[in-house]
Amino acid sequence: MSNELESHASAGVDVPSAAKPPRPRRLWPPTTIWIFLLVLVGVNVWTHLPNFFDHAVANIMLMASTFIAVATILIWLAFFSGYRLAIRRTPLTVALALGGLWIATHRIDHFSGELEPVWVVRWAKHPDEMLAKVPVAAGAPSVPLDQTTDDDFPQFLGPTRTAGTDRISLARDWAKQPPRQLWKQPIGAGHSGFVVVNGFAVTMEQRGPEELVTCYDALTGAAKWSHGIQARHQTPMGGIGPRSTPTINEGRVYALGATGILRCLNGSDGKLLWSRDILAECNTTVEEDLNNVYWGRAASPLVVDNLVIVPGGGPGTGPWISLLAFDKVSGKLVWQGGDEQVSYSSPAVAVLGGVRQILIVNESSITGHDPLTGKVLWRHDFEGSSKRSANNSQVVPVGDDRLFVSKGYTGGAALFHISHDDNGNWKADPNSWMKTNILKTKFTNVAVYNGSVYGLSDGILECADLTTGTRRWKQGHFGHGQIFRVGDLLLVESEQGEIALVEASPEAFVELGRFEAIEGQTWNTLCLWGRHLLVRNSEQAACYELPLVNH
Numbered sequence: 001m002s003n004e005l006e007s008h009a010s011a012g013v014d015v016p017s018a019a020k021p022p023r024p025r026r027l028w029p030p031t032t033i034w035i036f037l038l039v040l041v042g043v044n045v046w047t048h049l050p051n052f053f054d055h056a057v058a059n060i061m062l063m064a065s066t067f068i069a070v071a072t073i074l075i076w077l078a079f080f081s082g083y084r085l086a087i088r089r090t091p092l093t094v095a096l097a098l099g100g101l102w103i104a105t106h107r108i109d110h111f112s113g114e115l116e117p118v119w120v121v122r123w124a125k126h127p128d129e130m131l132a133k134v135p136v137a138a139g140a141p142s143v144p145l146d147q148t149t150d151d152d153f154p155q156f157l158g159p160t161r162t163a164g165t166d167r168i169s170l171a172r173d174w175a176k177q178p179p180r181q182l183w184k185q186p187i188g189a190g191h192s193g194f195v196v197v198n199g200f201a202v203t204m205e206q207r208g209p210e211e212l213v214t215c216y217d218a219l220t221g222a223a224k225w226s227h228g229i230q231a232r233h234q235t236p237m238g239g240i241g242p243r244s245t246p247t248i249n250e251g252r253v254y255a256l257g258a259t260g261i262l263r264c265l266n267g268s269d270g271k272l273l274w275s276r277d278i279l280a281e282c283n284t285t286v287e288e289d290l291n292n293v294y295w296g297r298a299a300s301p302l303v304v305d306n307l308v309i310v311p312g313g314g315p316g317t318g319p320w321i322s323l324l325a326f327d328k329v330s331g332k333l334v335w336q337g338g339d340e341q342v343s344y345s346s347p348a349v350a351v352l353g354g355v356r357q358i359l360i361v362n363e364s365s366i367t368g369h370d371p372l373t374g375k376v377l378w379r380h381d382f383e384g385s386s387k388r389s390a391n392n393s394q395v396v397p398v399g400d401d402r403l404f405v406s407k408g409y410t411g412g413a414a415l416f417h418i419s420h421d422d423n424g425n426w427k428a429d430p431n432s433w434m435k436t437n438i439l440k441t442k443f444t445n446v447a448v449y450n451g452s453v454y455g456l457s458d459g460i461l462e463c464a465d466l467t468t469g470t471r472r473w474k475q476g477h478f479g480h481g482q483i484f485r486v487g488d489l490l491l492v493e494s495e496q497g498e499i500a501l502v503e504a505s506p507e508a509f510v511e512l513g514r515f516e517a518i519e520g521q522t523w524n525t526l527c528l529w530g531r532h533l534l535v536r537n538s539e540q541a542a543c544y545e546l547p548l549v550n551h
Contacts, residue, residue, distance in 0.1 A: 029076050036072065040065040056115035056409075070095075110239045112521060113442065113480030113495055114459065126240060127539050128189035131207045134214050134226040143200050143215055143224050145267030146251030151530035152197045156245040156300035157484075158528070161348050162396065163447045164485035168531055169549040172489070174501060174513025177547035179533070183221035184518065184542035188212060190241030190258075191298070193525035194534040194541075197248045197267075200224060201527070201534055203541075204255055206232060206241030213246060213255045213265060218529055218543060225270030233258030233296040239538060243298035243344070245525060247308070249328065254308050258296035259286050262310055264331060274331030281333070282314040282321050292316045293386045298344040302358070303328055304371050309358060311342040322362055323347060323374055337374020338367055343384060343391035344443065350397035352418045353426075359403070361391045366405060368418070368426070378426035380416065382407075392443035396453075398466065402432065404453060408442025413453075415469065433469035438462060443523065447485035452506045454490055456481060461492060463506050475509035476502070484526040497522040497537060499544075518542050 043061060077083070078092040109120040148154075150167070157163045171177045188205030195202050201218040204211065210228035217224060234240045246255040252273065253265040260279040265272055278297070279289050289297075293313060302309045308328045312321030322338025340362035347360045349371065357377055358369040363386045368377040382405060384391035389409035396404040398415070406413035414434035420426040439446065439455045439462055446455035453466050461483075462474040479495025485504055489512075492500040497518040503510040522537040533544045 029073065029081075033072060033076060037069055040069055056113070059115050108236055110521070111237055113523065115237075118521075126189065127186075128206050128240060129208050131186060131188055133207065134212065134223045136223045136225055140224055142268035145197050145200055145202075145215075145248055145253070147198045149198055149530075152248075153527050153529050154195055154197050154248040155303075156193065156195070156247070156346055157394065157445060157525060161302075161346075161394065163445050163483065163525075164449065165528065166487055168486060170486050170489050170501070170531075171547035171549055172501070172512050174515065174547070178513075179499070179515055179544040179546050182219055182532070182543045182545055184540060185221050186539065187536055187541040188214075188241065189239065189538040191239070191243045191523045191538070192241075192536075193245040194218075194527035194536060195246055195248055196527055196529035196532075196534065199529070200267075201529075201543075202246050202248060202253055202267075203536065204242035204244060204246060204257070208232075211242055211257050211259070211261075213253060213263060213270065215253075215267075215270060216541075218532060218534065221541070221543065227263070227265050227270040227272060229257065229261060229263075231257055231259045231261060235290075235294065235296070238295040239521075241538065243296050244346075245300040247301045247303055249303040249308075252328070254301040254303065254328070256297055256299060256301055256310055258298075260289065260297050262301065262308075262326070264308070264328070276326060276331055276333075278310060278312060278324065281324060281336075282312045283319075284313065284315045288315055289313065291387075293342060293344075295344060295386075295390065297342075298346075298392070299342070300346040302347040302349065304349050304358065307334055307371070309347050309371075311345075311347065311360060311362075312336065313342040322367060322376075323358065323360060323369060325374060335372075335374035337369045338362070338376050340365055340367065341386060343386055345391055345394055348394060348397070351400060352397065352403070353401055353420050355420070359395045359397070361393070361395050361405065363391065366395060366403070366416075366428070368428075378418065378420075378428050380428035382414075383411065390443075393441040393455075394445050396446060396448055398448060403428075404446070404448065404466065406439045406441040406446060406455060408440045408458065410436055411440060412436035413439035413441075413464070413469065415466065435469045438464050438469060438471050442480055444480060444482055445525070447483055447490065447504070449485055449488070449504045450506075452504070454483060454485070454504060456483060456492075459495070461490075461502065461509065463509075465506065472506040473509050476500070476511060481522060482525045484528060486528065491526060491528070491533065493517075493522060493526055493535065495522055496520075497535070497540075499533070499535065517544060 074092045108117045188207040192204035211231040212228045214226040215224040244256040251267045263275045307325040312324045314320040322340040345361035403416045415432035417429040444456045459479045461476040463472040481493040484491045490502040499517045500514040501512040518540040520539045527534040
């Protein structure tokens with residue numbers, strides 16, 4: 001036999017070599033892979049447990065672990081399974097081809113409040129880029145923003161910046177008395193809310209390369225004037241356009257753009273009276289500020305006496321300025337106070353311990369300032385980062401010596417006691433209570449009523465006892481919308497643009513009615529002028545007449 005093979009070889013005939021043992025055929029992945037996949041499942045279950053992780057973090061974990069699990073199975077099948085080559089490689093090839101095609105033809109337009117990506121075709125324009133200029137009628141009469149009414153909503157979160165009013169009594173049965181739509185129309189991008197004085201609504205919006213301050217008739221939606229500058233803030237995480245809500249005071253409109261331009265406009269026609277570049281005042285630039293205050297300037301201007309006050313900031317490594325105060329008529333810088341980097345919260349004014357002061361949540365602290373000089377009266381740490389776990393929600397004065405504060409990103413909420421001695425030494429004591437598992441408000445705000453505090457905690461409406469921090473109930477998934485209290489009722493705006501009517505009661509969650517107000521992702525705060533509710537997002541705006549008791 002040996003001689004026969006040798007003769008075949010000498011004749012140039014192929015002779016098979018010694019046969020290799022066949023590769024073992026593994027029908028299922030080995031135990032180590034199954035253990036790895038089970039660990040991924042366990043991690044996802046853990047991160048989705050209530051009160052443990054921010055929902056956005058849990059969603060990132062879910063997306064990442066799903067990708068890792070699918071990739072692990074495909075790689076095992078392609079290189080280690082022992083199946084025939086066609087069976088091993090085809091699924092991986094198809095997955096790579098489809099994934100590449102999807103990436104080539106689509107892009108992430110933006111993210112939801114829980115970091116769920118929203119994909120669009122790569123060549124699609126943003127809605128704001130397809131809008132025409134604001135349609136202001138030629139020869140439109142001047143707007144009497146210098147005249148006021150008792151129903152006016154002149155600033156962020158209402159007349160007192162507390163997201164609540166007791167002026168009207170809403171009807172409780174929307175089935176019998178439904179809200180009536182007065183108008184609905186397209187609007188430019190941005191997270192700015194409406195403010196209304198004397199029946200005229202002012203907001204900020206992005207239309208293409210222009211950042212606008214715009215004025216509309218609150219009851220008809222007709223445009224009255226607009227003022228634009230060349231500025232555009234856009235990030236995948238935060239979206240497009242201005243974030244701040246304007247302030248109307250004595251016929252003037254004060255508006256802070258996402259890139260730090262503070263404008264004072266004549267409310268009658270929208271003409272510029274003065275402007276200041278806040279970033280230049282604090283020795284930083286738009287490019288540098290984007291690295292340090294990633295989601296753009298979001299603070300709404302506060303008018304106190306003859307001053308308009310906004311947060312300052314500065315370069316990444318400092319020095320920083322907490323607050324800047326300008327003369328509201330001339331725009332001249334009057335004072336600057338504090339040395340903290342900014343957050344996305346807005347300043348407020350309150351009387352604590354018998355002393356009027358300006359309150360601000362900074363990047364990683366809370367401070368109280370003398371309104372005449374900007375001097376820091378007291379300071380307390382409040383963890384945060386304007387690049388990651390941002391502070392967004394407002395500090396809420398409670399009584400004459402306490403402050404409520406909350407945040408998302410597993411931060412939770414706290415009640416501080418503010419006091420000072422006869423020598424003027426101030427103290428902020430957080431020992432009232434501090435809890436990380438309640439009222440994780442992220443970029444929404446709370447309403448306080450009759451000893452309870454209500455807020456959207458990781459997108460779910462929650463009620464807690466204000467004195468102890470004890471949760472009373474948590475129910476109703478609305479996403480990262482906004483709330484506004486009207487007497488003993490809550491108007492709850494969902495992230496999807498619905499408006500719900502909920503009882504402000506610590507006893508139980510009771511939803512009385514709901515309707516779809518606008519379509520699309522809605523993060524903008526609500527505005528209530530009398531019985532007229534104005535809502536908007538980055539694509540639509542609308543006004544609804546709400547039913548009242550005995551009407």
